[in-house]
Amino acid sequence: MPSDTKARIQAVARELFVQQGVQNTSLRQISERLGITKPALYYHFSSREDLVRSIVQPMVEDIERFVTTREPGDARELLKDYFDLIWRHREVLVMLMRELETLGYTDMAERMFSWRRRLILLLFGPGVTPEQQIRATMALGGMSDCSVEYAHLPVEEVKPTAVESAAAALGLS
Amino acid sequence: MPSDTKARIQAVARELFVQQGVQNTSLRQISERLGITKPALYYHFSSREDLVRSIVQPMVEDIERFVTTREPGDARELLKDYFDLIWRHREVLVMLMRELETLGYTDMAERMFSWRRRLILLLFGPGVTPEQQIRATMALGGMSDCSVEYAHLPVEEVKPTAVESAAAALGLS
DNA sequence: GTCTATACCTAGATAGAC
């Protein structure tokens, strides 16, 4: 085992970032909790931003894959799978959305908008109306909110109702 | 006119806070844009927190008034009025939600939860089921998202569809 | 691969002159 320190840093950082926000977490705090020193962090991550990025990356790639490879199809099925997607990453997603502005280190905001656009396209096709866009925002945004607000519950107690409600918001029969 | 400086400070601060986040806005930046010095700010506001609070306060009071004085009644009417409420304060609301964690200076998070609970109570009464709670989150959260995402459009182009969709998400006939 | 020590910056905040 060459070094699991890197992984341990990520685990602790992730926990603190989610718990108290990225901006409110200092490298000192992370290193202290691990029993190592600040400079030791810099051996594994070239900068604070590098560390943050490494934690966000898996989620970004997963969502990116979803919105780019998905073929148009049954809307309700898409809602279900999309719910699973955001549920899986709900902790990091919350962290990210809460600090979108303060995390200027990427083009995250623009990226998330493009995900949303792509999803709407998948739901309604290219001839989407303004009304359908609003309904899509209601449905997709509402599901995100549910993933956050009921994050502590088992999925089965949230997903069915959330998906059903989202379908209704969309205007599906 | 004894001093409109205070108001000018608030106007500039508000703009910067909304634009780039509270955490990313320093007192130096605010004072520079106004052509005054940092210490001058401290004459009008006893601390940075005091300034932030003064900008959030009007929204807090408005929402507080809504959720405490409102009588139970027609759900769709409530959705409409609630939409107007958050639409009116959408800029500050976004700012606040984006930085809930980083703004540890108040009990904001808890407060917003209690608003949500009170609204759900108004919508479904005391015997609310878990399913209805999820649907309420979908409806109310979705409307917030719409206020943010379509903030630049005229209300009339957003509100009717958003309210209609929220009603459907709630499960109203 | 991890430490000690430290440089350097920027932030919020205060003292006291005008």
Added chain:
DNA sequence: GTCTATCTAGGTATAGAC
């Protein structure tokens, strides 16, 4: 009511020993 000057705390980051 606003200024100059300054303090202090905390952050990121680096140099170099072990």
